[in-house]
Amino acid sequence: ENSQERFGEEVARVAELAKELQDSASSFISRTTNEEQSVRQRAVAINSSIQKLHGSIDSAVKQGSFDRKEAEKLDEELYRARCILSDGDTASFLPNKSHGRFLKMFLGPINVRATRKDVQLKVKEEYNSYRDRTAFLFLVLPSTLLLLRTWIWNDCLPALPVQMYQAWLLFLYTSLALRENILRVNGSDIRSWWIYHHYCAMLMALVSLTWEIQGQPGCAQKQRGVQLFLQWAVMQGVAMLLQNRYQRQRLYTRIALGKAKRMDVVWGETAGVDGQLWLLCPILFILQGFEAYVGLLLLNTALVGVVSEWQARKFLIFRLSYFNFEVVVCGTLLVIMAVGNFANTVQTLMAKSRF
């Protein structure tokens, strides 16, 4: 009887606590929602004042009613005020960068922006370490396929391992594209091209999955396209490893400098790391050249394939020309990616050398 009462009391107490907590949670949420709203409005207001002032100063200079030297000083001060807003704790209250169609397509209208700066940095770090793990596989998987091809498979790749590798590529590029879109929402300045580049790579992986991996006879020649593709992948692995090394050091320098962002570029504080860029870029250019070369070779293979096979077995022409259509798509994509990568690397370098 005694324990019965005790249990009854305790249950009542717990139920009471739950109700109290529910009330304080509700009031906490409504209070913070209001306060958040007001911080948000102030942020938007200040941001637009900055833009307006910037515009008026510019036009005053153009009309000659304002000294250029003086204007530059004021502009710099405005820029600094803007950096305070966009790089500090206020950043999360500025209007959301649009999530972009890609994220919406895959995830729906969910918010992926982290409010706290340290969480945002953690996401960035995790992205970097993901790229590290990936670059390793990027190097190992295609190399293994190529080695096994010579050692065990008698120059004739079986379809299953190649297709599993291509499926992995598709997954990888999708996840990279998703993660980079998320980084962008969280305030990264990543250029759109590097994301588009991964869309192209996704498409390429998808198309390569539909390649028919042909067997004997004449395997070595028929599989020339696949082989080139794998060789390019190995090179891509090397590029990723180098790039990661640089990006990681860059992030650490930034974190060490107190989580500042654009400001440190203006004040030139990451110069130590940016020096590395001049070492990295020549290597990147070589790799990009190789990428274009592989693309052109693929296009070439496709055309030659049509001609020689046409002569050998006319009756198969429909299927073969279809096979080549896929190779043509992959070749074209590789060339586009190479040109885009080159152009954007050059633009990055130019933007950096301006400071």
Added chain:
Amino acid sequence: ENSQERFGEEVARVAELAKELQDSASSFISRTTNEEQSVRQRAVAINSSIQKLHGSIDSAVKQGSFDRKEAEKLDEELYRARCILSDGDTASFLPNKSHGRFLKMFLGPINVRATRKDVQLKVKEEYNSYRDRTAFLFLVLPSTLLLLRTWIWNDCLPALPVQMYQAWLLFLYTSLALRENILRVNGSDIRSWWIYHHYCAMLMALVSLTWEIQGQPGCAQKQRGVQLFLQWAVMQGVAMLLQNRYQRQRLYTRIALGKAKRMDVVWGETAGVDGQLWLLCPILFILQGFEAYVGLLLLNTALVGVVSEWQARKFLIFRLSYFNFEVVVCGTLLVIMAVGNFANTVQTLMAKSRF
């Protein structure tokens, strides 16, 4: 000179405002972080008291020192307290449901949980309307392919449209799986199976992409597998439409009932909608039967294909048996999905009829 001064003052004022805002944003964030922490701790503490009490009452009943009738009453009260925590505003302060490996693989360690209940409901609604749009395409695309096949393509599907459709399927299942994982993090009670089901479907779409779509001669027979696959897809579209209708009404009933959740099942308030379930389920069972049938037919096609082709052209056997390997995987996956869907539909019905 006058305007120069004015600009200078305004810039200084804006810079001052930016600094002030930065300060209040920082203090706001640190204040709310602290308060959130305390709400979180209280929620965890109450939750574990509930569990402990539940355990002690149970063991007291087993030892015979406590009346069973009385215990049930207390248990119900505890259950209600728990519902207050997990369905109200407190829900977002309970320890995160783990994000699951799938989300981490694609998105990294980003938080996709919405704090506010109305946002969570919006996500759920958007998921439902996404399914609606999808179900429509699910019906239209494969039907179109099948119709064009008879009307225009002379019983011989060209590879490109089929592969584009398969790529769309892969994208679709991936996005559904991602969205359902996100819903789960946001407190949905979706059974794991419905998510696994989409993993299976992803795998099937991936494997089907590597199918070689063979042309003439003997097209109709060679493409039997693809054709079955498309027919199954049409049925799947019908199933989705019916299911959506039901789920949407269910959600609206819930929202109308004031966003209650498990509670309304206990109090039996969604009975009106759950009645529909008894109409929906027989249709679902028929579709699941058809799914299994298509799976078995695919397996059968693969085997018959091997035998007849073996006799016809022995020299092609390696490639053909490989083609069949893919059909075997798809057939097996279909059978697994049918059995799993059936088992889980039955379990859902049983769970509902218990109240």
